[in-house]
Amino acid sequence: MSSSHQSINLYPDSVHKSLLGDPEYYPEIDEYVEKIREATKGLGTDEDALIQTLGSRDIHERYLIAYRYKETYNQDLKTLMRKETSGNFGYNKDLSIVVASELSGVLKKLHLACLQAREEAYDPTYHNESKAVEDADAFHAAGEGKWGTDEASLFDIICKAPPTYLRMIDNAYVAKYNHNLERALEKELSGKGKKAAIFHLNMKLNPYHTAAEHIKSTCAGIGTDELGLSCAILRYQHILPRVMVEHVNISSKTVEERVVSETSGYYRKLLVQMIKVAWPEAA
Numbered sequence: 001m002s003s004s005h006q007s008i009n010l011y012p013d014s015v016h017k018s019l020l021g022d023p024e025y026y027p028e029i030d031e032y033v034e035k036i037r038e039a040t041k042g043l044g045t046d047e048d049a050l051i052q053t054l055g056s057r058d059i060h061e062r063y064l065i066a067y068r069y070k071e072t073y074n075q076d077l078k079t080l081m082r083k084e085t086s087g088n089f090g091y092n093k094d095l096s097i098v099v100a101s102e103l104s105g106v107l108k109k110l111h112l113a114c115l116q117a118r119e120e121a122y123d124p125t126y127h128n129e130s131k132a133v134e135d136a137d138a139f140h141a142a143g144e145g146k147w148g149t150d151e152a153s154l155f156d157i158i159c160k161a162p163p164t165y166l167r168m169i170d171n172a173y174v175a176k177y178n179h180n181l182e183r184a185l186e187k188e189l190s191g192k193g194k195k196a197a198i199f200h201l202n203m204k205l206n207p208y209h210t211a212a213e214h215i216k217s218t219c220a221g222i223g224t225d226e227l228g229l230s231c232a233i234l235r236y237q238h239i240l241p242r243v244m245v246e247h248v249n250i251s252s253k254t255v256e257e258r259v260v261s262e263t264s265g266y267y268r269k270l271l272v273q274m275i276k277v278a279w280p281e282a283a
Contacts (some may be wrong), residue, residue: 005122005164008207010238029064032057033072036065036080045084047266055273059237085266106151106193110200113155122162132168133176135161139169140177143188151189155197163204170205211236212246215255224262233259233271240278 032053039049054062066077103111120127135157142153158181161169170181177184185197202210211232218228233255236243244255251258259271 005162007119007163007204008239010235025064025068029061029068030072032061032065033069036069036077037073040080040084047085048269050081050085051266051270051273055270056277058277059234106189106191107196109151110155110193110196113152113159114200117156117159119162120160120165122164127162127165127168129168129172132165132172135169136172136176139173139181139184143184144177149188151193151197154185154188158197158201158204161204163207166201166204208239208242208246209250211239211243212250215243215247215258216251219258219262226263226267229259229262230267230271233274237274237278240275244275244278 035049035053039046039053054065057065069075069077069080139154139157142150142157157169158166166181173184174180182198182201185194185201189197199210199214215229215232215236218225218232233240240255247253247255247258256272256275259275260268263271
């Protein structure tokens with residue numbers, strides 16, 4: 001269970017800074033840019049070189065490489081990857097735009113809450129037991145305690161509450177209503193909206209275990225959700241060492257072993273390289 005008062009940051013502060021348009025380059029970044037240029041010049045693509053250059057870098061370096069490539073060659077690196085690679089090795093959609101354009105109903109409400117209901121900084125003088133009971137009652141009133149469900153109010157409480165305080169609300173809910181917030185969401189929601197809301201709740205209450213379960217779920221049943229697996233490895237790379245410990249606990253195999261058993265070719269090489277960057281000892 002996470003001991004932080006605030007939700008875990010899946011991306012380093014340096015990445016947020018680069019997204020704001022003020023990246024700080026160092027000489028190696030220019031070397032990586034040139035390696036990518038050489039790997040994609042002329043006929044054919046040196047995919048092994050791309051894997052070594054991009055897959056073996058952490059998320060901070062990948063952002064800097066993308067920014068520097070655009071500055072140097074006036075070409076978006078994502079566009080280049082679409083052109084030079086194929087299949088699951090090359091990502092050919094901007095997922096944020098796709099998702100935002102297609103959301104509706106409960107999923108849309110959750111998405112808007114995540115964007116608009118900024119998580120509060122934990123303040124023990126404000127986020128106390130009395131306030132937790134009050135918010136537990138408000139959560140019940142918006143869900144199980146009324147005819148129909150006020151999803152926006154439920155999501156607002158979850159999104160605004162810092163993890164330490166959300167656990168206090170959860171405990172207060174159990175004490176008064178005999179089950180936890182996850183069970184309340186299970187009863188009140190359905191479909192993808194329910195799944196997404198419970199995932200968001202648990203990413204605040206128990207993030208590393210939840211991330212490990214997410215990776216495991218992409219390989220459940222017949223076939224592998226390769227897009228889901230790719231997104232999970234990318235998204236959790238910054239916290240992957242702790243996620244990997246949880247993954248072994250729940251499945252008795254490492255994340256790398258799962259990737260090797262479920263994927264193949266350049267795609268496998270890329271994911272394995274990214275895992276080794278996050279936890280070199282796993283290699």
